[in-house]
Every structure is written in C-alpha cells, then in structure tokens.
Amino acid sequence: MTDLGSAPVPAVGRDDHVRGEGEEGVLVYADLGCPRCAATWRQLREQAGRLVFRHFPVASKHPRSPALHSAAEAAGLQGRFFEMVDSLYADRGRVDDPHLWRRAEDLGLDLERFQADRRSESVRDRIRRDFQSGIRAGVTGTPAVFDACTLLRDREREF
C-alpha cells in the first residue's frame, strides 16, 4: 500500500535532473502544464547555482501535463531533459503529440526511441516517484521552490 504520509524533501539523488554548477541552488516541484511555472521558470533559469527539477504534474488541472512530463523524461533519457523543459515552457500553445514530435526532432532526438520511452512504464514510474515525494513534503501547488543547499549537501550523486 502506498505511503504518502509526511516526509522531508528527499536529498538530491543520482537520477535527479540537475542544471548548473555550485554548492547552492534551488529545487523546484513544477508542472509542465502550469502557466505560473512557466513564468517562474524564466527567473529560475537565470539565477546562479544549481537548479533541480522534480515532476509534479496535476493532471486534473492541466490535462496535457502527464504527456508533457513523459516527453521531458524521455528527452532526458537522450540527454536533453532541460532543453525539452525549456522548449515546453517557452511555447505553451503547441503541446499536442505532433508538436512534441517536432520538438523532439528539433532537439535531434531519436524519434523512435523517444516515442517508446515516453509511453514506457519506467518513465511513468519515474514521474510518479517525484510527484509522490512532493505530496509527502506537503506540496500543495506549483511551482513549489525549496532551498536546495542541504539537499545538495546530502546528495547521493557525485557532480
């Protein structure tokens, strides 16, 4: 049975999506279908330090969010996670499947692999894991931004 009781935000792990350099930074639970997240993303991108992205799709509010998060995660499996996130937040008007294929093409992704990965169970599980950690940390809306200094210090990965 799934335990979604209160728990601290998990430390930054090996398979977290991390951009930037340094020992300081922020961690954000974000929804790729959320307009407030898109507006905040511009500011987060520009600040110094590390930026850790965790998935928090609220499908009932933004029906295309699950597909967008799957697309970003699938792009990440080909090393282009943040490029896909940037692309999705930069243009929120074109998010149907043909638009996602176009974005994948523009990023130089292997389309066949992208298609298979974005529909895979492992990608769904990866996104759900982030979402559930946000629920346990008490996230009630997006974007939810945390100071990542301690989380980076306690990290399990080597940068």
Next chain:
Amino acid sequence: MIAVGDQAPDFTLRNQDGEKVSLSDYAGRKVLLIFYPGDFSPVCGDQLSIYQEVKPEIEEKGVELVGISVDSFFAHQAFREKLGIDTTLLSDYEPKGEVARAYGSYLDAPLGFANRTLVLVDEEGKVAWTYESPNPGEFPGANVIFDALS
C-alpha cells in the same frame, strides 16, 4: 469544531447531479468530509485538484472523499467539470451552511461559508479525526490526510 469521538451529525444534501446523499449512506465505510469555502475560488480548486491526484491511494485505504460547500449543485457540476475531478460534491445550500454549522466549521458573516475543514468519519459514524485550517486561504497538503490514515 466537532470533537473526535463524537457521533457525526447525519445530513442529507444534494450532490452535483441533484441526487440526495446522506451521511448514513456511507455506514460501514470511512468517509472524509472536505468542507471548503466555495466553488471556483483558486485555493479550493488547488485543494480539490491535489486531492484528486491521490484519490486512488486514499481509496486504497478504504476512505471515500466527499466535498461540501454552500454552493448550489449546479455550481458543483460546473466546478467538477472545470477541474476535471470526480469527487462527490454536496450542496450545503439551503438552509445555507446548516451542515457546516452542525460540524462547527461555518464562518459567520461577513464570510458566510465553511472554513477549510477535514472530518474523517469512521465506519460507525463517529468522528475519527479532524483538521481545521488556520484560515480559509490555506489548505492542508494530502500528506496530512495520509498521516491521519496511517
């Protein structure tokens, strides 16, 4: 606010489809009553959307979710459609806020709506747990519900 261990006051209200629903219909099952200020307000929308995302996990624990506000059932129907949720919403519309008052959740004039309150009713119809937000602008994360159910 109603106290843990009290018998939960029974009620009959209309759901989003105009059908009458009583608390006693849930006898033998656990139900989480979600009192909230009003349909189409941003915070209420966020609250019900987040709960919708973990509804399967809440139901896995044998608990059904029921939202209650002073809105009409027509508004509930539109609100559910807008949010894309399937949580039952009950209309505490006439006499306005009567059920919220019975549970000690009603905020009198000039507010005139229920505070954001959670009441877990057990299989025997007794209050098993309650949570009242410090103010209507804040809502408890879903983790708080799971803490109560653990």
